Amino acid sequence: MKKSTFFLTCILLLFSSNLWTQSVKDSVLSRYSKFAEESSPEKLFLHTDKSLYVSGEFIWFKGYLKNNTPISVFEESRFIYVELYGDTLISRVKIKYGEEGIAGRVPISHSIPTGEYTLRAYSQWMVNSLPDYMFHKKISVINPAYKDTADSVDTATVPIEKDSSVVSLQFFPESGRIISGKFTLIAFKATDNEGRGTDLKGTLYNSRDSAITNISTEHNGMGKFRFYAASADIYYVLVPDGKGGNHRFNLPPAEHQGAAINVLNRDGRIFINTLITNDFISKGANILVHDGDEILFFEELTRDERVFILNENNLQPGINHILLIDNDLNVLAERLIFRFPENSLQTVVETDKPSDELERREKATIKISLKDSSGIPVKGEFSISVTDSFLAPAQPYSDNLKSYMHLTSELRGQIERAAWYFDESNKDRERAIDLLMMVQGWRYYDLPAILSGDFGFNGKRAANRPWYQKEFTQTVSGRATSNFRNTKRATISVLAPEINLAVSENLNKTGNFIVSDLDFADSTGFIISCTGKEGQKGYYLELAKQTFPSLTYYQFLPTPRIKRDAASDDSYFRIFEQSGGLGSIMLTAATVTSNYKVAAKHNPSPFNQTFDKRQIREREDLDIYAGWSLFDYILGTFPGLMHGGSAEDGSRIMLSTRSATITGEKEEPHVYINRLRVGSTGDLDKYMVDDVENVAFLRGNEGFLYRTLSGVVLVTLRYSVSSLARSPDMYFNTIFARPLGWQKPSKFYSPDYSLEEDNNSVSFDTRTTLYWNPMIKTDEDGKAVITYYSSDRKTRHNISIEGLTLEGEIFSISQ
Template sequence: MVFVKHMGYYLSVFFSTQQKTAPKPGFNTFILHLLAGLCSLATTGAVRAQTTSFDSLGGVTRQLARYQQRAPHEKLFLHLDRPVYLCGETMWFKVYAVDGTYSRPIALNSVAYVEVLDAANQPVLQGKVALQKAMGQGSFVLPTSLAAGSYTVRAYTSSMKNFGPEAYFHSTVTIINTFAASGAGNRDSASYDARFFPEGGNLVRGLRSRVGFKVTDKTGRGVAAEGKVLNQSGAVVATFKTLRQGMGTFSFTPAAGPDTYTATVTLGKNRVLSRELPRPYEQGYVMRLDNTGPDQLTLSVDATSNRPETLYLLGHSRQNIALTAPLQLINGKARFLINKSQLLEGVSHLTLFNAERKPVCERLYFRVPQRRLAISARADKPQYGTREKVSVQVATADQQTPAPANLSMAVYRLDSLAATTGLAIDRYLWLAADLQGSVENPEYYFTATGPEAAESTDNLMLTQGWSRFKWEDVLAVPKPFEFLPEPYGPIMQARLTQAGSNKPREGIIAFLSTPSRLVQLSTSQSNAQGLVHFELNRFVGTDNVVVQTDPRQDSTCAITLFSPFSDRYATRQLPPFGLTSRYQSDYLKRHLQAQVQNVFSGKYRNLYAAERVDSMAFFGKPSATYLLDKYTRFKVLEEVLREYVPEVVVRIRKDGFHLLVVDNLNKTVLEENPMVLLDGVPVFNINKMMAMNPLKIQKLDVLESRYFHGTSMYNGIVSFTTYKGNLEGFPLDPQVLVREYEGVQRQREFYAPRYDTPDAAKSRLPDLRNLLYWNPNVATSTSPQTLDFYTGDQAGRYLVVLQGLSDSGLSGSASFVLDVKPAL
């Protein structure tokens, strides 16, 4: 398959507020399709939104459908077991993969890539997590060498790498290194910033515009501020004040002429910022979206031109077109009424096009989802003692109807270090995942009501741009994506080049194998770019891989393996971090607890779930199998084959040994060497193979017919297996590439002691666990399920957190606190 880098000019979904020149022309192909078949609708009053027949869009919806089929929109969510860790502890997580439109589980990929990034976006931990039925689980043991600070956990699939890193999952965690003497981290937050976002994308002279703004500290958190807008003469033309999370709006009319505008922002008593507003255009359009009723939005458009003009509105939600309609601009004004029920739940994107077939304004709107997965969870007692059994009853429902779901559950101790809670799955999938950057306190936009909540939500839509959908991607000529989905396992990619240069080698067959008693072999033929790819559908843990070419076809090409991890990073600001003297006793306490657990329970850290291994070789059942210990052991491999392997004929020619397989079915001898394997690794030099000590070989398998393997054809297969499965020192050719490679993570099991007998309850081993319980596979049905675990020796308050997803796409979370009292 050909790998081609996905290129193209990307249309900005949220017009840059720093743009200084007029919008560039473009988008003609899209607009021609969009306007084809749309009829003009002249009116002097408001136009009520209507969904035009999709056929009238002249193929745009067909292109959108094609795009959805070629590139299904994915989202990942990770439920992390807790927000704060100590170096040396284990980070546990559950991965949920959903489609980007309706948040239903999507099994497009079988692998998720999870990374822990430091403040400089350098990965400190990386892992591949196997996904089954769109879900998976993994863990990282945090090294004691990590510096204390705030870190980003991000996750993505191979398909998601074809698009921007802004669409990857991101979450922030705190890691404290109690082994280090200090940890200043990134505590300094003295730097502030203010950004301004004209509604619709542009300021236009002579047209009154609403401007959203956001004032943040160095970490990206909103801060309270107030300010004023000054023209070139120093006159105040507008004043403003933040509402929530450092966001707010103000309105003003840029005057005609060369005037520029500057905002002065005051933070507290002594700090003042000065920022230039985007330069107004001389001509153009402005858009305003107002909430004018419980079920109605009003879209207002003003233009500098008074001539009649037909404009076109297109609204979509996560690749689904919700409405398309024309509206008539008369005397430079138009209004458009939108029924909120026409827009899908979550974030919607409204784009306005003018008569010249150019996008002129864009706007986001958030509709709070009405349905969510209701998770009810309650403990059997209001209070517990140490080493006491806790039973939690869990049920899930859609409204009042029981709904089966897959959940994950964590129980961790609340203390001064764990002051924040993790991100909720429904808040992320319906809001944060579709906006640029991180959303501060997303819970507020789902639960708050009233005028202030509506205004705050609108401010969020004005100041944090759309992170996903790009129309040019939809309408571009389809090209193969650089990164393919991985439905059966990780795909390893490599490039074959001419030795001594970067010139790619095309049409060369490469072989991938892993020395093992489990015989697996993959092949791939290089494309015009010299790229080959191999599917590793049963590669678990870390092992050596062997990549080589057949020297009869090519013996000189260089092989370069590529990392499967993304090398593109979103721009993110981490929250401040610093060790403070006020929490010194808490650091010492957590350090002691962690070290005690490592000493007395460290042996349980690397418990792994039993893996079901398919021992069948890639070529299936062999024609004959020889366990050499059942026969006379010869010291020369030639004697072994001649004496009791009639399916293989040994010939000696001028260039040395040749092995010919006897095809008994067709009563013939295949004329070329078979594929010879040693512990699954192809051996093309038969002389080397024949020189190996047969006493190191335990088993010989023979396939006595031709075998077609991808684009390759073998004249039978002769497979030798050593006792250890590690080649037993066999010398590989110099051009063979041998590298250590990490497959998907082995499934580490969470360990927690049980005090279900009197002797266990009286055990003198200390139990100072901070994380009492972690279960990534809680499957609910139509009846409640009971989960049991035991408290440890630490009294305190423990937070129980459940998150999950139903098959229909309903997501939800729930939490409550357990009180554990010390024993009397």
């Protein structure tokens, strides 16, 4: 009887265990599927026309935005944000998906000094993740008006003196842990003082100072070695410092308990060796393999060591994750593996003539054809840039659409020469990319958060911060308040004549309002007013401020390196001059000799003063700056002003350089719009140059009438704008606002020198971007043809192409 009872108990325990395991598996599969369908992240890559710019130029770009999984129930967002910043934010534009995809431009003000800047892009949906997973690119800007010693340095030829005393050596045990009494594979990364991978040789020692094995880097400062970790022993690596001594770097201590994964890829078969100590086995452990779309493999682990074999063809191209998790869904170990995408596409780029043989202003033709592996034409679309290889040099193996979507978008930090891994001529690329998976690996997917139902990703959990929705339309929202009246009886009215919007709704007791499903371009004006049931105006309105992620700075982003000499500097100066960069300098020089006074037709001064010619710009002076924001125009063309970062509400501000010289404090200039003082220079960002009749700037002592030494900005709005911004019937219950809207589409200008007008318009053509088009489509034969004209410089041209076939296959071409 006892035996029967014992046997029945064992059966029940086994059955209960199987039910529990099945319950864990079902829960994992269900929650992961829900995450992939509803909360999977987006990836965004920007193809820019080049990486080196002159102040006054535009950064032209095409955005490629895609859901990371095809099973997402939501389409990709319709809007993205693109920012340019150095120490502070310089420019932010919002781009809407249109006929040319997600294409636009970022202006570079003439006032931006020579230096390195960051271009960042993201969708609102991507704000749910860490900023590391937004798109970042480092660009270089040259401003010929700024002369300093750094400009004279030949950055392409000055050798970097490597000081081994600043080298960093980090160790990465495979899957995260060193288990004592077992062989362990250790990856390592050696970096120099700039964060770049550097070559290194050293020796591994134990606590008895006995040499165990030599180590050396294999690719971009990365390497690996295998050793047996004895129990309670300590290990370290000695690296010669080049001066007769050594640097010591300690390995992480070995652990008696834990879990580990070892991976070996042989001929398309992936051998996965799992190791789990008994204390974890007794609590329940499982192996899980996923690719971001779905869970590919799940099985309970009942022994301390197991071997699993996966067929590489069953994995999705890109990064795949192997994890060991317990029954509480905690991650015990994780290993990343990579599968290269199949290159079934044949791309051919032909030119009718070598670019360095083109004559001055000669017509050039580029033919592009796409075929599959069988030679059948393939339809696709792409963006293309043609640049001067000397004035805007290409960066070898810089991140492209293919490397970004398959690799770098899921790894935290920046990958050196990312496109190198996708060049099939590099025979060591498979071994090198596996090193990268061990060294640079990071959880793009926060699995514990996903499986707990928080739907976090990219290392952050949704429960820890607001959840941002995908942006398909635009909204305007805010709140009405009153010290004496109940907003429940009030009516909110929103008027925007430019988009034929006129809505009026009753408020609830909270006073909050929102107008959704809007579609408006940047600089669209909104008049918002609140009145009581009987017409009372004792209400105060506040428009909701759109929040943006904090600016992020990284120790190492690949930076364009340029060679500066007299010839290139002369060309950069011509580009700066032709874009209007010397306008303020020439105006100032003219007034020194003539002291020419003007009386403004629409006087922007509340004191009706007269102005020196250099102090004021009239409508005819402003026409060539159509499309510029008023903030950027004033900052870029009036000397004595500089960027001041962002205010608490996120708006940009500008500061007076004169105030810092006179008082020692950096202060904002006073701003008057239509002869009335406004609160901040950030208000200038509400208007475009097209909205302005005239604008004046008074420097230092010139602002004595206004009781300030920080300068005064005076603006007269054109009548159509003024009637919206300030009417006699407007009181404090009415506000006028220009929320950030999408950038109006613009076309890149490419001259046609067969036309006399174009041929005579420029005396010397020094364009660095010769051709840019964000949307080219191949015909039924898989072919596309573009034409452009060379500049007045005889040089080789770089061609950069990024695109997708209609089936979604990515192609990147650089030559």
